[in-house]
Amino acid sequence: xxxxxxxxxxxxxxxxxxxxxxFANKYLDPYKLIILxxxxxxxxxxxxxxxxxGFTGQFSLGHAGFMAVGAYTAALLTMPPxxxxxxWFAVPMWPPLHDLCWPFFLAVxxxxxxxxxxxxxxxxxxxxxxxxYLAIATLGFAEVIRVVIINVKPLTNGALGLKAIxxxxxxxxAWGAAVLTIFLMIRLINSSYGLALKSIxxxxxAAEAMGVNLxxxxxxxxxxxxxxxxxxxxxxxxxxxxxxxxxxxxxMTFNILLIVVLGGLGSITGSVIGAVxxxxxxxxxxxxxxxxxxxxxxxxxxPGMRMVIFSFLLVLVIIFYQQGLLGRRELTWEGIFNLLRxxxxxxxxxxxxxxxxxxxxx
Amino acid sequence: xxxxxxxNNLVMQFGGLTAVNKVxxxxxxxxxxxxxxxxGAGKTTVFNxxxxxxxxxxxxxxxxxxxxxxLRPDQVAKLGIARTFQNIRLFRDLTVxxxxxxxYHLRIHSGPWRAVLRTPKYVAEEKMIKERASQLxxxxxxxxxxxxxxxxxxxxxxRRLEIARALATNPxxxxxxxxxxxxxxxxxxxxxxxxREIRKQFDLTILLIEHDMRVxxxxxxxxxxxxxxxxxxxxxPEQIQKNxxxxxxxxxVDDSVxx
Ligand SMILES: Nc1ncnc2c1ncn2[C@@H]1O[C@H](COP(=O)(O)OP(=O)(O)OP(=O)(O)O)[C@@H](O)[C@H]1O
Ligand SMILES: [Mg+2]
Numbered sequence: 246x247x248x249x250x251x252x253x254x255x256x257x258x259x260x261x262x263x264x265x266x267x268f269a270n271k272y273l274d275p276y277k278l279i280i281l282x283x284x285x286x287x288x289x290x291x292x293x294x295x296x297x298x299g300f301t302g303q304f305s306l307g308h309a310g311f312m313a314v315g316a317y318t319a320a321l322l323t324m325p326p327x328x329x330x331x332x333w334f335a336v337p338m339w340p341p342l343h344d345l346c347w348p349f350f351l352a353v354x355x356x357x358x359x360x361x362x363x364x365x366x367x368x369x370x371x372x373x374x375x376x377x378y379l380a381i382a383t384l385g386f387a388e389v390i391r392v393v394i395i396n397v398k399p400l401t402n403g404a405l406g407l408k409a410i411x412x413x414x415x416x417x418x419a420w421g422a423a424v425l426t427i428f429l430m431i432r433l434i435n436s437s438y439g440l441a442l443k444s445i446x447x448x449x450x451a452a453e454a455m456g457v458n459l460x461x462x463x464x465x466x467x468x469x470x471x472x473x474x475x476x477x478x479x480x481x482x483x484x485x486x487x488x489x490x491x492x493x494x495x496x497m498t499f500n501i502l503l504i505v506v507l508g509g510l511g512s513i514t515g516s517v518i519g520a521v522x523x524x525x526x527x528x529x530x531x532x533x534x535x536x537x538x539x540x541x542x543x544x545x546x547x548p549g550m551r552m553v554i555f556s557f558l559l560v561l562v563i564i565f566y567q568q569g570l571l572g573r574r575e576l577t578w579e580g581i582f583n584l585l586r587x588x589x590x591x592x593x594x595x596x597x598x599x600x601x602x603x604x605x606x607x
Numbered sequence: 608x609x610x611x612x613x614x615n616n617l618v619m620q621f622g623g624l625t626a627v628n629k630v631x632x633x634x635x636x637x638x639x640x641x642x643x644x645x646x647g648a649g650k651t652t653v654f655n656x657x658x659x660x661x662x663x664x665x666x667x668x669x670x671x672x673x674x675x676x677x678l679r680p681d682q683v684a685k686l687g688i689a690r691t692f693q694n695i696r697l698f699r700d701l702t703v704x705x706x707x708x709x710x711y712h713l714r715i716h717s718g719p720w721r722a723v724l725r726t727p728k729y730v731a732e733e734k735m736i737k738e739r740a741s742q743l744x745x746x747x748x749x750x751x752x753x754x755x756x757x758x759x760x761x762x763x764x765x766r767r768l769e770i771a772r773a774l775a776t777n778p779x780x781x782x783x784x785x786x787x788x789x790x791x792x793x794x795x796x797x798x799x800x801x802x803r804e805i806r807k808q809f810d811l812t813i814l815l816i817e818h819d820m821r822v823x824x825x826x827x828x829x830x831x832x833x834x835x836x837x838x839x840x841x842x843x844p845e846q847i848q849k850n851x852x853x854x855x856x857x858x859x860v861d862d863s864v865x866x
Binding site for chain 2: 429443447
């Protein structure tokens with residue numbers, strides 16, 4: 246298939262998709278809209294984690310930390326002075342913050358940039374580590390970020406969190422960011438740099454012997470991943486209207502890990518599908534946490550049951566289906582058309598099989 | 608003319624074990640030099656020191672008039688020393704073409720942003736990489752496998768691909784760690800012809816570790832012999848074959864060499 250045809254198909258799909266979003270935004274009820282928006286944010290977060298964990302093969306578990314940095318940065322930048330005064334009633338706010346009131350777009354970008362900067366600082370020591378050690382170190386740093394947030398009250402308002410953040414994130418913001426991220430990832434992964442990342446994933450020693458600067462490329466991947474995590478966090482804050490330290494525990498990282506593992510480590514389209522699947526399932530499974538009245542018996546709701554189910558799902562996937570949904574493969578236009586062709590041929594064949602005996606009779 | 612490569616008094620200690628002991632060698636441009644010795648003699652360790660995987664306990668490395676001691680492997684590769692590994696280390700889950708393309712990555716000038724934005728400069732560089740990679744694969748006779756995963760190739764083709772991948776970095780000195788391992792005599796002969804061919808085409812200097820004595824004696828112009836980390840002999844294949852110390856090290860029995 247020609248490159249231009251594929252690009253046109255992609256463009257058409259994106260336009261169609263945003264048209265659907267437009268109508269969804271108009272006619273869906275608010276609850277469903279929030280889920281749809283969450284799907285878009287989770288696409289960004291899933292791709293962010295897949296970049297460093299799936300494509301580069303560096304097992305990093307610091308996502309919640311970078312999201313927190315992005316969410317707090319954007320929240321502080323967008324909250325108007327009155328709202329800030331309302332939030333900081335227990336301790337005084339750091340004065341320079343008071344008058345900041347940026348447009349949402351810039352605040353989100355800044356959230357990403359500050360998270361990227363944290364990624365850079367943390368990356369210097371931890372990216373020299375391998376495998377399990379890297380996972381433990383990044384996990385530790387994420388927790389450090391959270392503890393700092395709880396304690397630097399003039400900047401973050403501590404454990405109380407921030408409330409009444411302007412709610413700006415809607416389906417267009419979330420999916421706009423998602424589509425841009427997908428585009429960025431496709432471009433990066435298919436470039437020479439993407440190849441270098443994959444070579445590190447495949448065999449670090451060989452990659453280095455072939456002239457790939459390990460530290461530089463791991464840092465590139467880690468910083469970009471942190472940036473996207475920060476953007477995701479900023480969008481999440483702008484959707485929920487509140488941020489607080491309890492939002493950014495390991496559970497958050499775990500959810501994203503689930504998306505990436507289910508979708509396939511090292512597959513862009515896999516992460517997109519995984520993000521939508523996990524987000525919807527996570528909402529749908531709220532049923533198991535709410536009390537059920539069967540008329541004759543009442544089953545009380547079990548909080549945390551969703552996580553039990555999801556953990557179980559993750560374990561099952563890791564044991565029986567390590568590849569996840571797509572493995573390292575991608576859903577491409579060629580793939581889709583080949584599939585359609587196969588289906589069509591099967592139909593034709595079946596029709597022929599039916600027509601053969603009748604012609605013999607005639 | 609100064610030699611292309613020089614190692615001066617290399618020492619490598621792992622805890623109490625001295626794997627390489629005061630090894631000095633010198634290689635002229637265009638030579639094919641052999642590095643032989645019984646199992647565990649320290650040959651691969653010498654390669655690892657040259658390519659920056661290990662920093663020598665003492666001693667220095669001069670390449671192309673430059674002191675390269677203590678540089679990182681990617682820096683060494685960039686300066687023009689490429690290698691293959693004793694146990695093949697291909698990027699197994701990437702295609703043959705991609706394996707070779709990675710070798711060109713270190714010559715890319717456009718930064719990651721240009722790559723993502725696909726600026727004309729980057730696009731031109733990428734086009735060149737793809738063309739060169741295809742050309743190189745054609746030269747080494749692997750073009751038919753281009754789109755296959757490297758890990759799915761037959762063993763001989765994998766060995767060849769590893770050499771092709773090293774060639775993609777545009778080396779001046781090529782280090783081959785047992786390129787004939789696991790090959791039958793016929794494949795060994797093919798390999799010799801192949802090495803001579805690429806030396807000419809790519810203007811290479813080659814240092815090779817090899818246990819297969821037909822290959823070593825057939826292709827090397829000069830040979831260094833290592834035993835227990837120490838150089839015990841140096842000379843032409845004829846001199847080495849007659850050297851009593853070498854015969855002693857190999858217990859005088861040619862067949863035991865391959866074990
Ligand atoms: N990283 C390391 N740590 C400790 N000891 C090592 C290390 N690398 C190599 N050695 C030891 O150094 C000695 C030389 O090993 P080396 O691999 O260089 O031998 P070789 O000549 O390549 O042998 P072979 O023919 O079996 O490949 C061996 O005793 C080996 O166990
Ligand atoms: Mg060896």
